[in-house]
Amino acid sequence: MPSTVLVGAQWGDEGKGKICDLVAGDFDAVVRYSGGNNAGHTIVVNGKKYGLHQVPSGIMYSDHVSVIGNGCVVNPKVVLEEIDMFEADDITTKNLKISGNAHVIMPYHIDLDGAFEQKLGKKNIGTTKRGIGPCYQDKMARIGLRMQDMLDEALFRDKLETALARVNPELELIYNLPIYTVDQICDEYLPMAERLRPYITETSLLLNNMIDEGKNLLFEGAQATLLDIDHGTYPYVTSSNCTAGGAITGSGVGMKNVDRVLGVMKAYITRVGSGPMPTELSYESEAGHTLTEEGYE
Template sequence: MSSTVLVGTQWGDEGKGKICDLIARDFDCVVRYQGGNNAGHTIVVGDRSYGLHQVPSGIMYPECVSVIGNGCVVNPKVLLEEIDMFEADGISTANLKVSGNAHIIMPYHMDLDGAYEQLLGDHNIGTTKRGIGPCYQDKMARIGLRMQDMLDEEVFREKLARALDRVNPQLEKIFGLPTYTVESICETYLPMAERLRPYICESSLLLNNLIDEGKSILFEGAQATLLDIDHGTYPYVTSSNCTAGGAVTGSGVGMKNVDRVLGICKAYITRVGMGPMPTELDYTEGPGRELTEGGHEYGVTTGRRRRCGW
């Protein structure tokens, strides 16, 4: 069976979630390979509309394995809210899997995200302030905490203490923000860890075993090409690799197992946040307003009006 990478070819909001939901029924597994709850996919089922931020679109099909890959960053609270939302509507999450290597978004990441944006002033990136950038920053600085760390309280406390030794001085001395203790974070995160324990796994082993069994995989990107950290409109980009290559590193599946890349675009372009957009239209009147209102161009995650252009 073939495996496909689904990517947005513009700045996002091309309808990847809809396409993913449409074709997921033809795949045995859907993998989200990058990003966090800074992106949203809207799926409409009957009279119900679901805004997905962490859970892959394949969740709507109970026979499909839905995987949050190692290239993602996870806010446990948001993930549990989505799980509860689906379970309350009778949609099973039994086949949802979360990579133990995915990094955890901590409360201080969200604090720092907002503080960095404020510090940049007129040159701010326009992030969602969900803590995604600082979380990836800690990942690269090798002080990040991963989902599997939450499953061992001793390990979690030890790694968290080391992270706070670096983070707290930034919060206090640079930004004048409140600091955190190991105890205050454990009080919130450890109970969530117990709820998430059944979902956490070695995802790269799972995926490669599925491939060996002849199963097909759909790799789902969260953002889009022009927001890629390396290939997008830097520095007005996201903090991960959302182009097709990110599917390999963000899942642990080898390149030989990717058969095709499916790029999604729409007749006009939109973007949320700051940065260059040469064909941007004035949204207060004329075609710009028509695109914004007619296309319901408002961010699923932020509710912000999307910038529209040809």
């Protein structure tokens, strides 16, 4: 079984989580390589439904490695909520690994996401307002904080001070929102960092070592092809490369190590967020109403 990338071939909500859960048993690791908790992968185990936003769907397999790769952005609070949810149901998370290079979603990212969407008005992108875009913006501006930064308090404080010097004037002067202090964020994030410390590692090395050992990887895409930042219906897209190519940069494995792509589609198309959809049916139409009700859209 070759290492495989699983992607949505439309605008999201194609059922990637379900398909990932169906095929994950054939692989040794499941790797999320892009996006953050703006994903929503639903799987059902023993009659119970789980909605996964941050943790890979492969977590249900106790002998599999589940990886949140360097191309992801991570909300520590959401990860811990999902870990607690699984542990409460005796589903082990001991094989969950989080890249130390993955960037951290901060509270000001969430504030800025919502404020900018509101400012755009009718031209809004239709984001989930979970801070994904602003977190990727800081990553590209080279003032972002990474998961490994939280493990060193002095380093975390120093980098946070630099980030807040840019962010606070924007919050206060442009959006009339409260500003943040270094202590305020440290009080919230450093305790979460200690809980997450056992999970944070150099996942690129881990994955390449697994490949060298003959193990097979499943790369679990989030969002979908037509929402890719470069190849989607820009500007109504997400902030990451969620096509198959993103699996390479988002995980740190070489291109030669991936030789199959599974595209997931629905028999009909739906769109997540704002933006054009030429074939859209209104809910009031008979066909639109039926598809909405039968498909739980």
